[in-house]
Amino acid sequence: MTYSIAILGASGYTGAELIRLIAGHSSLKITALGAFSKAGQSVAQVFPHLRHLDLPTLLQIDQIDFANIDLCFCALPHKTSQSVIAALPPDLKVVDLSADFRLRDPDDYEKWYGNKHSALTQQAEAVYGLTEFYRDDIKTARLVAGTGCNAATGQYMLRPLIAAGVIDLDNIILDLKCAVSGAGRSLKENLLHAELSEGYHAYATGSTHRHLGEFDQEFSQIAGRPVQVQFTPHLIPANRGILGTGYLRGDAAQIHDTLSQAYANEPFVDVLPLGQTPSTRHVRGSNFCHIGVVADRQPDRALVVAALDNLTKGSSGQALQNANLMLNIEETEGLMMAPLFP
Numbered sequence: 001m002t003y004s005i006a007i008l009g010a011s012g013y014t015g016a017e018l019i020r021l022i023a024g025h026s027s028l029k030i031t032a033l034g035a036f037s038k039a040g041q042s043v044a045q046v047f048p049h050l051r052h053l054d055l056p057t058l059l060q061i062d063q064i065d066f067a068n069i070d071l072c073f074c075a076l077p078h079k080t081s082q083s084v085i086a087a088l089p090p091d092l093k094v095v096d097l098s099a100d101f102r103l104r105d106p107d108d109y110e111k112w113y114g115n116k117h118s119a120l121t122q123q124a125e126a127v128y129g130l131t132e133f134y135r136d137d138i139k140t141a142r143l144v145a146g147t148g149c150n151a152a153t154g155q156y157m158l159r160p161l162i163a164a165g166v167i168d169l170d171n172i173i174l175d176l177k178c179a180v181s182g183a184g185r186s187l188k189e190n191l192l193h194a195e196l197s198e199g200y201h202a203y204a205t206g207s208t209h210r211h212l213g214e215f216d217q218e219f220s221q222i223a224g225r226p227v228q229v230q231f232t233p234h235l236i237p238a239n240r241g242i243l244g245t246g247y248l249r250g251d252a253a254q255i256h257d258t259l260s261q262a263y264a265n266e267p268f269v270d271v272l273p274l275g276q277t278p279s280t281r282h283v284r285g286s287n288f289c290h291i292g293v294v295a296d297r298q299p300d301r302a303l304v305v306a307a308l309d310n311l312t313k314g315s316s317g318q319a320l321q322n323a324n325l326m327l328n329i330e331e332t333e334g335l336m337m338a339p340l341f342p
């Protein structure tokens with residue numbers, strides 16, 4: 001069986017990554033591609049690296065006929081995404097990559113995103129898209145909300161530890177480095193090569209990053225009481241990749257055992273031997289997340305480090321993994337490619 005796929009936001013970074021991944025998928029065929037300023041152009045014009053593929057021309061979203069589409073990926077900016085998804089056929093399966101449907105409480109959405117949610121019906125039915133922890137709900141979902149890429153990284157490190165009670169919940173520090181493609185393809189002055197290369201800096205300091213809404217929601221639910229992590233992201237002059245470093249109070253061997261057991265049967269989350277730490281270089285272009293644990297010289301302190309590619313496991317790879325589940329396809333289909341190295 002071949003399923004017909006639409007991608008909205010196909011001229012952006014996560015859209016391009018979805019096209020790249022779906023091109024190698026045995027059961028999905030791209031039949032519609034949506035864009036905004038680049039509508040009317042071919043994919044080869046917008047993304048020369050995809051010129052070998054036979055793909056439809058980019059259209060404005062209102063020019064797309066969704067009647068024969070089995071599943072639609074929305075790789076649009078947040079706020080735009082909620083109005084677009086609210087206007088799609090109500091029975092169409094959707095995987096949204098934006099932040100619009102991740103937070104279950106509309107007040108939390110308004111707190112972190114600064115505007116009232118305009119698609120509350122869809123928000124109420126959305127399933128959070130961190131595959132390994134919401135697999136059963138995703139299988140039957142109509143609308144899946146992909147996680148933030150920073151939020152995915154932090155949750156792979158911390159969820160099993162919070163659930164098992166092996167770390168001090170009031171002393172979690174999460175320091176994270178994110179590559180530039182995490183900010184998307186649109187032109188921004190602070191993302192010009194001259195302004196970001198040869199240095200790096202913290203942003204959204206003072207635990208103000210909007211992915212804290214996801215951390216608060218998920219970690220507090222797991223713990224059964226409020227959990228607030230101290231979180232600082234940094235912009236690094238690399239194209240792809242996220243490296244998260246957690247400074248935790250707990251026993252390193254117990255933390256390592258807990259993570260190893262939690263991910264023992266997971267095809268994409270790999271816990272390294274105790275004492276080893278991962279690198280973004282070793283997951284680039286792949287759907288893998290590598291996690292390492294190291295003991296500190298202070299016996300009750302440990303370091304947990306996770307690496308993933310923001311454009312695959314952090315967004316489009318995760319989205320395809322969820323789409324596979326929603327369409328009853330093998331979860332790993334189209335996603336087992338090796339990382340690109342060196």
Ligand SMILES: NC(=O)C1=CN([C@@H]2O[C@H](COP(=O)(O)OP(=O)(O)OC[C@H]3O[C@@H](n4cnc5c(N)ncnc54)[C@H](OP(=O)(O)O)[C@@H]3O)[C@@H](O)[C@H]2O)C=CC1
Nearest residue numbers: 009011012013014035036037038075076098182184185315
């Ligand atoms: N980049 C990443 O690592 C991650 C991104 N995400 C989320 O995924 C979504 C897409 O991100 P990304 O691909 O990086 O973003 P880009 O900025 O690279 O792409 C945005 C896409 O949306 C289209 N678009 C912009 N405005 C409109 C509009 N008003 N109506 C219709 N289409 C519009 C653009 O079209 P055009 O170019 O033709 O104008 C483009 O195709 C965002 O919500 C982002 O937050 C989530 C996790 C990680």
Ligand SMILES: CC(=O)N[C@@H](CCC(=O)OP(=O)(O)O)C(=O)O
Nearest residue numbers: 098099148149150178179182183
């Ligand atoms: C470098 C950079 O700007 N990274 C982005 C990551 C974006 C992401 O995960 O996506 P959402 O916008 O869908 O939440 C950030 O930290 O906001």
